[in-house]
Amino acid sequence: MNFFAYIFQDWKANSGNVKARLILVMFRLVNAINKYMLLKVLFFWYLIIYRFFVEWVLGVELPRKLTVGKNLVFYHGQGLVVNFKTVIGDNCTLRNGVTIGHKKLADGSLSACPVIGNQVDIGANVCIIGDITIGDNVTIGAGAVVVKSIPANSVAVGNPARVLENKVEAVTRIENI
Numbered sequence: 001m002n003f004f005a006y007i008f009q010d011w012k013a014n015s016g017n018v019k020a021r022l023i024l025v026m027f028r029l030v031n032a033i034n035k036y037m038l039l040k041v042l043f044f045w046y047l048i049i050y051r052f053f054v055e056w057v058l059g060v061e062l063p064r065k066l067t068v069g070k071n072l073v074f075y076h077g078q079g080l081v082v083n084f085k086t087v088i089g090d091n092c093t094l095r096n097g098v099t100i101g102h103k104k105l106a107d108g109s110l111s112a113c114p115v116i117g118n119q120v121d122i123g124a125n126v127c128i129i130g131d132i133t134i135g136d137n138v139t140i141g142a143g144a145v146v147v148k149s150i151p152a153n154s155v156a157v158g159n160p161a162r163v164l165e166n167k168v169e170a171v172t173r174i175e176n177i
């Protein structure tokens with residue numbers, strides 16, 4: 001997927017949200033620069049500006065090494081922290097206060113980070129931590145703490161997050177029509 005396509009898709013997906021558009025253009029740029037050593041050398045100043053402005057001033061940690069699919073929607077871009085080893089699929093939504101990353105294991109090592117599927121809608125103040133997978137078409141309710149994998153086509157809420165069984169059925173029913 002080329003860099004301009006990502007920028008165009010994010011731009012459309014965040015219509016009316018100037019802050020999200022600005023952060024995502026800056027993120028896609030730093031993400032592209034990060035892929036090539038020559039670009040990193042030529043644009044090292046941009047890596048610093050990105051970290052200073054987006055991470056320190058705006059309080060949004062979308063690291064340059066992060067893997068994110070197309071059409072990332074970004075509501076209320078405040079207090080958002082995503083570990084760079086996280087993988088986020090296409091058409092996902094992130095909100096204020098979301099944290100996605102690893103956890104410390106009993107032996108003191110760090111776990112892998114979550115792999116998040118496509119069309120995953122993440123509510124405000126959600127924590128998703130550990131070596132887990134969030135399936136496609138999942139909604140995670142505001143304030144959830146997700147420490148186990150969530151199957152596709154489901155809604156999960158609470159701390160620790162649980163799948164709402166009646167909502168799974170509803171999604172399955174819609175798919176079967």
Ligand SMILES: CC(=O)SCCNC(=O)CCNC(=O)[C@H](O)C(C)(C)COP(=O)(O)OP(=O)(O)OC[C@H]1O[C@@H](n2cnc3c(N)ncnc32)[C@H](O)[C@@H]1OP(=O)(O)O
Pocket residue numbers: 076095122123124139140141142143144155156157158164167
């Ligand atoms: C400034 C801003 O506007 S920021 C935007 C903030 N908004 C968000 O982050 C949206 C996140 N959306 C949610 O949390 C929603 O509640 C959803 C998507 C998880 C579920 O919505 P609905 O499908 O309407 O579910 P519904 O309200 O019927 O609730 C179903 C059950 O889940 C529970 N539930 C719903 N949301 C949550 C939640 N966030 N945490 C814990 N339990 C929840 C309900 O109490 C209910 O439980 P019950 O069956 O035991 O009575």
Ligand SMILES: N[C@@H](CO)C(=O)O
Pocket residue numbers: 075095
């Ligand atoms: N507040 C809405 C969008 O404005 C949401 O987060 O879903």
